[in-house]
Structures are given as structure tokens and as C-alpha cells.
Amino acid sequence: MTKIKEKPEGKGGKNKKMLLIGVGATLLTAGGAAGGMYLSGGVTGKEAKEDPHRPKLVERSEEPAEPPAEGEEGKVVHKEGTVSVKNDKVKVDPKKFEVTYVALEQSFTANLADGAGFVQLGISLATYYDSKVVANVERQAVPIRSAVLMVLSQQDAAVLSTPQGKQMLQRDLTRSINDVLRQKEGFGGIDNVYFTNLVIQ
Numbered sequence: 001m002t003k004i005k006e007k008p009e010g011k012g013g014k015n016k017k018m019l020l021i022g023v024g025a026t027l028l029t030a031g032g033a034a035g036g037m038y039l040s041g042g043v044t045g046k047e048a049k050e051d052p053h054r055p056k057l058v059e060r061s062e063e064p065a066e067p068p069a070e071g072e073e074g075k076v077v078h079k080e081g082t083v084s085v086k087n088d089k090v091k092v093d094p095k096k097f098e099v100t101y102v103a104l105e106q107s108f109t110a111n112l113a114d115g116a117g118f119v120q121l122g123i124s125l126a127t128y129y130d131s132k133v134v135a136n137v138e139r140q141a142v143p144i145r146s147a148v149l150m151v152l153s154q155q156d157a158a159v160l161s162t163p164q165g166k167q168m169l170q171r172d173l174t175r176s177i178n179d180v181l182r183q184k185e186g187f188g189g190i191d192n193v194y195f196t197n198l199v200i201q
Contacts, residue, residue, distance in 0.1 A: 110152035
């Protein structure tokens with residue numbers, strides 16, 4: 001009986017095994033990603049089913065708004081867009097969509113963070129979405145007011161006196177209001193906050 005000597009594996013054998021393991025892991029990862037895209041509709045081009053209760057972007061029409069019907073004086077009808085978006089953080093082309101401004105009735109007064117003064121502020125909210133966002137803002141007026149006051153009380157008078165400080169305040173207020181709306185209503189939809197009056201003392 002002859003004994004066959006097995007050749008011990010050298011460095012070349014280990015490198016081949018490592019290479020095969022690496023290629024296998026890469027294929028598994030790519031397969032998982034492709035499967036996820038297929039199931040979500042990314043490969044087939046199908047969009048996810050749109051939620052009928054979710055606010056929709058309002059397309060700007062070339063013609064003037066439709067005149068109100070009899071008995072509906074003061075009501076303006078806009079053509080609703082059918083653009084689907086994954087979330088409310090989408091950047092909107094202001095030339096393509098209609099903007100709605102929602103003025104918050106009462107002004108806000110808060111002590112500033114440094115204790116050296118206070119700020120008095122009036123704001124309007126801008127949205128490119130339909131009346132559902134406006135209704136959400138009206139329904140959540142109390143938590144929105146609270147969030148605005150919290151943001152104002154964290155401001156520094158010296159920073160707030162600069163144009164950059166005011167722009168930062170706009171961004172902070174927009175983010176804070178959208179956070180409240182997402183938490184309470186499941187959708188933000190506020191594009192920007194505009195000051196209707198601003199006094200720092």
C-alpha cells in the first residue's frame with residue numbers, strides 16, 4: 001500500500017480561500033441590496049403605493065385660480081399636484097409649486113438666553129403642500145407655540161442682532177415646527193418661517 005503524501009497548504013492556498021470568502025461576501029451583500037431594491041419597487045420603476053391621507057404638493061397653474069362657485073365667496077381652488085415624495089424634506093422648485101402662507105395669529109415674546117433682554121416676534125409659515133398641512137398647523141397651534149418659545153429662549157441677543165443670526169433662527173424655527181408636526185401628525189411640510197415683526201431689546 002502506498003501512502004500519498006498530502007502537500008501542505010502554503011500561502012497561495014490561504015490567499016485563494018480568503019479571496020473566495022471575500023468574493024462570496026460581496027455577492028451576498030450585492031444580492032441583498034438588489035433584493036431590497038426590487039421589493040421596494042426601485043428596480044421595476046414602480047413607485048410605492050401613495051398614502052391618500054398624506055399631504056400633496058400643489059402645482060402652480062398657468063391660468064389664474066378658478067373663480068369661486070356661488071355661495072363659496074372667498075374660497076380659491078388650486079389644482080393639486082400628483083408628485084410623489086418619500087418624505088417632507090424634499091426641495092421644491094418654487095416656480096413649479098404654489099406656496100401658501102399661514103400667519104400665526106399671536107406674536108411671541110420670550111426672554112433671551114443671556115438674560116440681558118427679550119425678543120418679540122411675529123411669524124408666518126410657508127408650505128408648498130395642500131390644505132392638510134394648514135389644518136395640521138391650526139390643530140397643533142399649542143405645541144407649535146411652545147416649540148417656538150423654547151427656541152426663542154435659547155437665543156443670544158448679540159447673535160440674533162446679525163443677519164446670519166436671524167437666518168439661523170429661521171432654520172431653527174422651521175426644524176422645530178416640522179418636528180412637532182411630524183410627531184403629532186406624521187408629516188411636517190413647512191418649507192420656511194418668515195418674520196412679520198421682530199423686536200430685540
